[in-house]
Amino acid sequence: MYKKIFLFGVHSAFLFLILSCSQTTPQTTVAENDTLDSAAIQEEQQAKLTPVAVPYHTANPLVFDILHLDLDLSFDFPEEKVIGKAIITGTPYGYPINEVTLDAKGLEIKKVVMPDRNNNIPLKYSYDSLELLISLDRTYRPDEIISLEIDYVADPEESPMANASSYHDSRGLYFIKDENGDVIQIWTQGEPENNSRWFPVIDAPNERYKQEISITVPADFITLSNGLMTSSVVNEDSLKTDTWKLDKDHAAYLTMIAAGKFAMEEETYNDIPLQYYVDPKYADRASEIFKYTPEMIHFMDSLLDEPFPWSKYAQIAVKDFVSGAMENTTASVFMEEVQLNENEALDEDYEGIIIHELSHQWFGNQLTAESWANIAMNEAFANYSEFLWAQHKHGEMEAGLLAVEEEAGYFEEALEETHPLINHNYYSPDEMFDAHSYNKGGRILHMLRIYLGDEIFFKGLRNYIDKYKGESVEAANLRLVMEDTSGEDLSWFFNQWFYSEGHPELTMAYTHENDTLYIEIYQVQSEEFPVFILPATIDVFSNGKGSRYTVTIDKPYQLLEIPMENNPDAVIFDPEHDLLVEMAYEKPLSDWISQYKNAVSYKSKMEALEYLSDSLSNEKVNNLFQEVLKEEFWAFRQYGINVWATIAEDIPEEVIAKIASMAMSDPDYYVKADAIAAVGGWDSDSYLSVIEKGLESKSFSVIGASIEALSLSNEEDKLQRLEHYEKYDQTETVIPLALYYLDSGHVEKISWLEEKIKNMTRAERFYALQLYMMWLPNLDDSFDLNSKADFLFGILENERFINNRTTIYLLLMMLEDVPGVREKIEKKLSNEKYPEVVDNLEAVTVSPEE
Numbered sequence: 001m002y003k004k005i006f007l008f009g010v011h012s013a014f015l016f017l018i019l020s021c022s023q024t025t026p027q028t029t030v031a032e033n034d035t036l037d038s039a040a041i042q043e044e045q046q047a048k049l050t051p052v053a054v055p056y057h058t059a060n061p062l063v064f065d066i067l068h069l070d071l072d073l074s075f076d077f078p079e080e081k082v083i084g085k086a087i088i089t090g091t092p093y094g095y096p097i098n099e100v101t102l103d104a105k106g107l108e109i110k111k112v113v114m115p116d117r118n119n120n121i122p123l124k125y126s127y128d129s130l131e132l133l134i135s136l137d138r139t140y141r142p143d144e145i146i147s148l149e150i151d152y153v154a155d156p157e158e159s160p161m162a163n164a165s166s167y168h169d170s171r172g173l174y175f176i177k178d179e180n181g182d183v184i185q186i187w188t189q190g191e192p193e194n195n196s197r198w199f200p201v202i203d204a205p206n207e208r209y210k211q212e213i214s215i216t217v218p219a220d221f222i223t224l225s226n227g228l229m230t231s232s233v234v235n236e237d238s239l240k241t242d243t244w245k246l247d248k249d250h251a252a253y254l255t256m257i258a259a260g261k262f263a264m265e266e267e268t269y270n271d272i273p274l275q276y277y278v279d280p281k282y283a284d285r286a287s288e289i290f291k292y293t294p295e296m297i298h299f300m301d302s303l304l305d306e307p308f309p310w311s312k313y314a315q316i317a318v319k320d321f322v323s324g325a326m327e328n329t330t331a332s333v334f335m336e337e338v339q340l341n342e343n344e345a346l347d348e349d350y351e352g353i354i355i356h357e358l359s360h361q362w363f364g365n366q367l368t369a370e371s372w373a374n375i376a377m378n379e380a381f382a383n384y385s386e387f388l389w390a391q392h393k394h395g396e397m398e399a400g401l402l403a404v405e406e407e408a409g410y411f412e413e414a415l416e417e418t419h420p421l422i423n424h425n426y427y428s429p430d431e432m433f434d435a436h437s438y439n440k441g442g443r444i445l446h447m448l449r450i451y452l453g454d455e456i457f458f459k460g461l462r463n464y465i466d467k468y469k470g471e472s473v474e475a476a477n478l479r480l481v482m483e484d485t486s487g488e489d490l491s492w493f494f495n496q497w498f499y500s501e502g503h504p505e506l507t508m509a510y511t512h513e514n515d516t517l518y519i520e521i522y523q524v525q526s527e528e529f530p531v532f533i534l535p536a537t538i539d540v541f542s543n544g545k546g547s548r549y550t551v552t553i554d555k556p557y558q559l560l561e562i563p564m565e566n567n568p569d570a571v572i573f574d575p576e577h578d579l580l581v582e583m584a585y586e587k588p589l590s591d592w593i594s595q596y597k598n599a600v601s602y603k604s605k606m607e608a609l610e611y612l613s614d615s616l617s618n619e620k621v622n623n624l625f626q627e628v629l630k631e632e633f634w635a636f637r638q639y640g641i642n643v644w645a646t647i648a649e650d651i652p653e654e655v656i657a658k659i660a661s662m663a664m665s666d667p668d669y670y671v672k673a674d675a676i677a678a679v680g681g682w683d684s685d686s687y688l689s690v691i692e693k694g695l696e697s698k699s700f701s702v703i704g705a706s707i708e709a710l711s712l713s714n715e716e717d718k719l720q721r722l723e724h725y726e727k728y729d730q731t732e733t734v735i736p737l738a739l740y741y742l743d744s745g746h747v748e749k750i751s752w753l754e755e756k757i758k759n760m761t762r763a764e765r766f767y768a769l770q771l772y773m774m775w776l777p778n779l780d781d782s783f784d785l786n787s788k789a790d791f792l793f794g795i796l797e798n799e800r801f802i803n804n805r806t807t808i809y810l811l812l813m814m815l816e817d818v819p820g821v822r823e824k825i826e827k828k829l830s831n832e833k834y835p836e837v838v839d840n841l842e843a844v845t846v847s848p849e850e
Contacts, residue, residue, distance in 0.1 A: 002324035054425040059371035060204030062093040074216040077183040080175040082154035098139040103196035103203035104132040106159025110151040159197040169322040172197030185260030187318045190253040192429035206370045206472040208249040216241045217259045224258040251368045256328035269294040277316035282339045309366045327360030346699045352386040359385035370472035372429040380441025397633040400602025410439035418501040443580040444497045450578040460485035502529030509586035512567045519560040539575040570594035577603040634668035645678035669699035680709025704732035711740035731764045747778045762801040769807045785818045806840040
């Protein structure tokens with residue numbers, strides 16, 4: 001699964017406030033006239049201070065092994081319910097059994113029988129809304145087959161939230177409606193344990209089975225499920241039934257269905273059907289949106305020496321998806337944002353998320369983590385595939401940029417919480433899908449690759465797949481295979497990186513005395529973390545020549561001595577960016593300049609630029625940042641522009657001329673956009689020709705930067721000129737235009753912003769709602785505030801994104817003095833389906849006295 005957290009540049013602090021406040025422990029308050037026993041108060045307060053032990057979770061015990069799942073599904077659209085019949089065929093796993101327990105969250109059980117050739121055998125059962133305990137007609141041995149037929153109705157919107165951390169993200173099956181209230185899509189999201197909200201199953205990652213699913217929907221709907229479609233029958237009642245069959249075992253959480261009004265394109269790769277499902281308005285873009293899929297499959301095939309392991313591969317983009325994407329077997333589901341028109345695709349392509357889900361077809365679907373504690377055995381590989389693809393397709397610098405972003409995400413999370421990569425201590429499985437399992441896991445695999453070398457590492461991966469495909473795995477399986485492949489004992493590596501928490505934090509300083517370079521390295525991480533063993537390299541440059549030294553850092557303090565006649569120009573620790581470490585340095589300015597010039601990795605070069613960015617008054621640094629504008633890799637040029645843009649005075653004329661030239665002709669759209677923003681910020685009137693060319697761009701990032709730059713000018717007709725760009729729905733253009741309207745007092749444009757909000761995806765909508773929050777206080781009595789409240793209530797109706805719902809309620813609270821609004825808010829909140837929204841509102845609206 002690809003977890004995408006939408007944090008935005010505009011007013012992201014507001015979202016941070018909501019998310020952080022929603023995790024605040026509720027405070028007990030006592031009214032002035034209340035009297036409570038002091039001992040009771042102390043006991044209650046002490047209970048809050050006493051830490052509660054986090055549960056220890058093992059893999060699901062294997063008692064009854066499902067061999068085959070048959071589902072026959074139809075739907076009650078008005079009530080948003082699933083009418084289902086499940087036939088579950090299995091066998092006792094190790095011991096004889098006389099009962100079977102299935103996960104079935106919030107189902108209405110109609111009938112449970114054992115299908116018989118002559119007569120169905122009714123079975124007794126008990127059900128507590130979470131688990132269905134079925135008493136068998138006798139005791140069965142492990143070599144006997146058991147079939148169970150269950151008629152049921154599922155109401156995912158009302159299913160109990162046991163073992164889930166989010167109401168919105170844990171429905172299992174979703175009915176998506178249009179503005180008229182008509183269902184236009186159905187889709188599912190099973191991971192981690194939510195498929196049991198729409199069919200009975202053993203909802204655990206170590207349960208694997210074959211399946212056949214029949215889906216009855218309106219005849220104009222297109223369906224999708226795992227495996228291949230074996231039949232499609234149109235019935236007399238304007239409904240059709242499509243049957244999909246998967247003939248290889250896969251994990252329960254990977255079962256999926258989708259249905260709705262989609263457009264579909266198809267091609268093949270090595271006789272494998274490749275299907276691309278999109279919203280009908282992107283019908284002519286489907287194959288372009290997923291254009292790298294054949295090349296990516298070839299890349300993975302070649303890398304792993306293992307052909308694509310399934311009968312087909314479909315990719316479908318759905319509305320209001322709960323995460324970035326999900327790697328269901330043979331059928332990955334994506335958020336709607338991956339659907340880009342031709343111009344949008346100039347700024348974004350979502351290659352990372354596409355290769356991430358594809359790689360799961362091997363790591364996660366063919367080999368599956370045996371428990372949620374081991375989910376990194378799925379996600380770390382998918383995460384690292386993004387790096388490997390970037391390295392293959394776009395080169396070392398692009399891969400290096402991705403690696404820096406990945407480790408930054410982990411380091412940020414580690415400020416609040418650390419845990420072992422293989423983590424058995426959690427409250428809900430959802431907690432395991434974090435920056436440890438993804439980001440840290442991917443970087444750990446990279447360290448293992450570097451330590452073993454490419455030949456042994458990838459040979460080990462091939463052996464790992466060959467040995468365990470079709471099975472459940474844990475980290476120990478990977479260790480044993482890598483040890484067998486390399487001949488090395490890797491327990492030290494797995495103990496410190498997979499089973500221990502934290503990461504190395506190092507400080508480094510050096511001196512040169514008596515023809516010797518002394519390098520001091522300290523491990524300064526908290527004592528609760530281990531002292532790490534770090535096979536590392538250090539590059540030393542002197543008189544234009546570089547030497548690389550291999551060292552092992554394995555003590556809290558180490559002094560390295562290198563014979564050297566001259567004082568070094570630069571000392572670069574971990575020059576290839578192979579290690580997951582945080583570093584602090586004591587180095588002179590000249591060392592950083594030399595590091596930038598000699599470094600071979602993105603991190604080492606960018607690290608030098610960041611240290612030097614505050615020293616532009618130094619002539620050598622000034623000259624270096626002029627050279628940065630000519631760098632081949634786009635991210636360095638962009639960083640250089642943004643550093644120069646922070647300076648208001650004494651900018652060399654050649655710098656301004658260079659950045660103005662880049663604004664006109666840089667090959668990268670992001671660089672071009674930032675160059676336009678820079679010259680617009682300096683003197684937009686002098687660079688109107690540059691800005692006007694930017695307004696003609698096909699890139700929305702460039703157009704947006706040009707809109708902002710033009711809005712800063714003194715052009716008399718700029719309002720009329722900017723109104724031309726109201727036609728675009730992209731946030732890159734809507735935000736700068738809306739900010740201009742707001743700052744210049746054109747509050748009548750709020751109706752334009754409302755139309756944009758209606759047409760945006762959930763991610764884009766969050767941006768615009770923050771702008772709307774800035775706009776409301778500027779409305780006077782000449783505006784119909786009732787209509788504004790009606791607008792907000794209207795979009796609240798079908799809004800599923802938690803932070804958007806929270807924002808809409810806060811906007812409505814700004815209008816609560818409008819007659820009738822407060823009552824409507826209270827009524828809505830009393831029926832609010834998403835408890836996280838209520839928690840958020842309580843957290844951010846609590847009074848100072850409380």
